[in-house]
Amino acid sequence: MSAPRDLGRLARAVKARRLELHPSRLAAANSAGVSKDTWQKVEDGLLVRDVSYAKMDPALGWVVGSCMLIAEGGEPVPASYHEDADGTFMLSKIPPSLLPEDVRQVVTDSAMATTANLTVREIRDLSERIVEELRKRGLLPNGS
Numbered sequence: 001m002s003a004p005r006d007l008g009r010l011a012r013a014v015k016a017r018r019l020e021l022h023p024s025r026l027a028a029a030n031s032a033g034v035s036k037d038t039w040q041k042v043e044d045g046l047l048v049r050d051v052s053y054a055k056m057d058p059a060l061g062w063v064v065g066s067c068m069l070i071a072e073g074g075e076p077v078p079a080s081y082h083e084d085a086d087g088t089f090m091l092s093k094i095p096p097s098l099l100p101e102d103v104r105q106v107v108t109d110s111a112m113a114t115t116a117n118l119t120v121r122e123i124r125d126l127s128e129r130i131v132e133e134l135r136k137r138g139l140l141p142n143g144s
Contacts, residue, residue: 009073018043038052
């Protein structure tokens with residue numbers, strides 16, 4: 001079970017980051033693919049759908065799921081983009097405080113935000129496979 005959401009904390013973090021990256025709330029909302037009203041609600045500390053937070057994360061330079069981490073007392077996970085001969089890809093460091101359940105939630109939020117045709121079972125299976133792969137690589141603790 002996740003921690004209670006501190007939407008005021010999230011509001012402050014989103015606004016501060018938006019002011020660093022975007023000339024206006026409208027520009028940030030357009031970059032994220034959400035309405036200006038939805039972005040305003042987040043900055044006002046009001047609840048929006050989880051999929052909206054997932055859409056906002058990349059516009060803020062964060063890995064999807066970072067808004068939820070902030071609201072639950074954690075820190076955003078910065079995303080960095082790199083190019084090679086095969087194209088552009090994202091790299092990020094998994095913070096040591098990230099738990100397997102956090103990874104599952106990030107995968108679920110990401111899948112819901114980007115892939116309309118996955119079933120709940122497919123999303124759950126994807127989450128479990130990712131957690132297991134991260135464990136094999138020593139990036140997540142065993143158990144849970």
